[in-house]
Amino acid sequence: MKFVDEFRDPAAARGLVRSITRLAGDDVFKFMEVCGGHTHTIYRHGIEHILPPGIELVHGPGCPVCVIPMGRVDDAMWLAEQPGVIFTTFGDMMRVPGSRGSLLDAKARGADTRFVYSPLDALKIAVDNPDSHVVFFAVGFETTAPSTAVTLVRAKQLGLRNFSVFCNHVTIVPPIRAILESPDLRLSGFLGPGHVSTVVGTRPYRFVPEVYGKPLVVAGFEPLDILATVHMLLQQIRDGRCEVENQYGRVVREEGNVAALRLLAETMTLRPHFEWRGLGFISQSALKINDGYADFDAEVRFSMPGIRVADPKACQCGEVLKGVIKPWECKVFGTACTPETPIGTCMVSPEGACAAYYNFGRMHREAADMIGATASV
Amino acid sequence: MTMTQEPAALIGKDLSDDLAAASLALARKFHAGATLWVVSPQWEPHAHHVAVEFVHPVIMGKRALPSVALVDPDPVAQARVATRPGDVIIAVASAADPRVVDLMRRAPAWGAQTIWIGFGARPAAGSADHVLWVESDDPMVPATGRFVLMYHLLWELTHVCFEHPGLLTMADDGGRDCTDEVCVTCSDEGRLGEVVMAPESEVSPALVRTATGEEAVDVTLVGPVEPGDLLLVHAGAALTRLDDVTGAAS
Numbered sequence: 001m002k003f004v005d006e007f008r009d010p011a012a013a014r015g016l017v018r019s020i021t022r023l024a025g026d027d028v029f030k031f032m033e034v035c036g037g038h039t040h041t042i043y044r045h046g047i048e049h050i051l052p053p054g055i056e057l058v059h060g061p062g063c064p065v066c067v068i069p070m071g072r073v074d075d076a077m078w079l080a081e082q083p084g085v086i087f088t089t090f091g092d093m094m095r096v097p098g099s100r101g102s103l104l105d106a107k108a109r110g111a112d113t114r115f116v117y118s119p120l121d122a123l124k125i126a127v128d129n130p131d132s133h134v135v136f137f138a139v140g141f142e143t144t145a146p147s148t149a150v151t152l153v154r155a156k157q158l159g160l161r162n163f164s165v166f167c168n169h170v171t172i173v174p175p176i177r178a179i180l181e182s183p184d185l186r187l188s189g190f191l192g193p194g195h196v197s198t199v200v201g202t203r204p205y206r207f208v209p210e211v212y213g214k215p216l217v218v219a220g221f222e223p224l225d226i227l228a229t230v231h232m233l234l235q236q237i238r239d240g241r242c243e244v245e246n247q248y249g250r251v252v253r254e255e256g257n258v259a260a261l262r263l264l265a266e267t268m269t270l271r272p273h274f275e276w277r278g279l280g281f282i283s284q285s286a287l288k289i290n291d292g293y294a295d296f297d298a299e300v301r302f303s304m305p306g307i308r309v310a311d312p313k314a315c316q317c318g319e320v321l322k323g324v325i326k327p328w329e330c331k332v333f334g335t336a337c338t339p340e341t342p343i344g345t346c347m348v349s350p351e352g353a354c355a356a357y358y359n360f361g362r363m364h365r366e367a368a369d370m371i372g373a374t375a376s377v
Numbered sequence: 378m379t380m381t382q383e384p385a386a387l388i389g390k391d392l393s394d395d396l397a398a399a400s401l402a403l404a405r406k407f408h409a410g411a412t413l414w415v416v417s418p419q420w421e422p423h424a425h426h427v428a429v430e431f432v433h434p435v436i437m438g439k440r441a442l443p444s445v446a447l448v449d450p451d452p453v454a455q456a457r458v459a460t461r462p463g464d465v466i467i468a469v470a471s472a473a474d475p476r477v478v479d480l481m482r483r484a485p486a487w488g489a490q491t492i493w494i495g496f497g498a499r500p501a502a503g504s505a506d507h508v509l510w511v512e513s514d515d516p517m518v519p520a521t522g523r524f525v526l527m528y529h530l531l532w533e534l535t536h537v538c539f540e541h542p543g544l545l546t547m548a549d550d551g552g553r554d555c556t557d558e559v560c561v562t563c564s565d566e567g568r569l570g571e572v573v574m575a576p577e578s579e580v581s582p583a584l585v586r587t588a589t590g591e592e593a594v595d596v597t598l599v600g601p602v603e604p605g606d607l608l609l610v611h612a613g614a615a616l617t618r619l620d621d622v623t624g625a626a627s
Binding site for chain 2: 008009010011012014037090117118119120121140143144146147150153154157194195198199221222224225228250251253257259260263
């Protein structure tokens, strides 16, 4: 059991793997995780290789950077290149390719592009640079959106005139629904996102068992959490139950963070539709800034090109994000598309399914079996 | 010492694996400059014994390793002051000792790795980075020498690891010191933080201690905080707080 020895509390991990193997028997199960942190934990600790062969983990659209379409990246680059603009974003977004390169390329061409750890850091840059206009390129699921909401409120309190947000926050429930509607995918259940759920709670996922008949368990980020979640999903199936459960109870509450949800409602509203890379347009799946905060909305303050750009034809990020193919099955994986020269966004972020596969050198399960790398229990 | 069985019979296969993993992690931490802090509120002599074991170069040529017993009645307060990022805390205690439960859940916010030695009912999974547990309900276990055997082996195996320098610079076994790049947003990051200083006003941030040092964190979303509160931090804002020793969110 090569990998289990590397876990926190390997004795507990060994017990879970034994129990999972018993529960799974000879049946086949396909569980999807929709959180980049889970994808990272699964790859880093080789969890796929210690699970019984009948259990497949499918890596869904859990990376909010990976799902930003090229047109929005082009808009961001246009903003960054405007005179007098200091363009700020998380480091994640700097290497994401648009049709004219990335924000790092824009920086190399002379744009004042800076990465920040928090939107509040961008606000401080605005306070310190009253003669420039600071734009914050906001990305992320509901975990990150509250930080942007707090920043908008602070900007209003300070009466800043030189700060705005290019809002690209997305929400987790619509893509889960879109995946469940997808005819080419057959899932047994979901590992629910961890920290997104600290904000939204567990209630928004109830439609998954109630409408689509699939179990969902909100999971933490330790390897033990992932194993415990797979165990809980299998236990539900074997018990004939189908419900939302919370494995990450030490952090996630059923009702989420009410203060954060209230602040999100005050500062942002759902867009009628938003384009997701590889998944197309999904209704009510992203947030835009409310009219009450329009002074801080970059899309209102600037006349951005807003051109839609088709994804590169060679790139199969869409199929990867839906779990239809594994990263290595993409035609350009590891050849034309690498972390150094990404074509698709799944290769850009370390949590992107392709980059994670590439960086951790994980191989196809059958290939691992052939050389005896899969652990026995 | 009343121990009569052979060591191999007392340290089973799983515990052997756990001891090896803990020893390697400990060696890597010492190699990187860690200090070992030892607590044992229930059995203070064990804390002194572990500390002496590591700091005393009992075998010719073996290096003395920095190790200190913390025996203040409030081990959390003492460890909070003593610990720096990269240090290691060893507790010799039962899973039911609330002081040690609290210490173990706060240690990640201080950047410390944890090893928990005990017997009887195991602590909750993931309570410490390494759990070295005697599977026995005998209340005399702390006096039988089995703990002593355990930390003697931990000390010796740590020095065995020092004899293989190539092992010492590899990534930490638990991944907690993983240095590979991780996105703030994509990884759905949530870092444990302990409040050092409450905000001075409604719009100012709190000073929060995390594994990487102290930072200003907005606490608008979690309401009033006090020093010692544990928070989950994402992108400069606290998302939720962890309130009690069971780790339940509130």
